[in-house]
Amino acid sequence: MRDDIVLQLDRATAEDLYVALHQAGEHIAAGVAVTPPAAEEAERLGTLLRDLGHAIGRRCSPYCDHL
Numbered sequence: 001m002r003d004d005i006v007l008q009l010d011r012a013t014a015e016d017l018y019v020a021l022h023q024a025g026e027h028i029a030a031g032v033a034v035t036p037p038a039a040e041e042a043e044r045l046g047t048l049l050r051d052l053g054h055a056i057g058r059r060c061s062p063y064c065d066h067l
């Protein structure tokens, strides 16, 4: 379908995404504290967020010229 977004994730990023979404869900549902990611996890999640943002047409910064 033309509006579908397809991202290919390496295993480490997929694991980081799973943990982040799971923790967010538990936090919202039950107030469970969110454990901050390690530096390398945060870096992978930041890259994923940037790439996903670009895929849906969002700029990663006010100076973004990736679109």
Ligand SMILES: [Zn+2]
Residues within 6 Å of the ligand: 054, 059, 060, 061, 064, 065, 066, 067
């Ligand atoms: Zn950008």
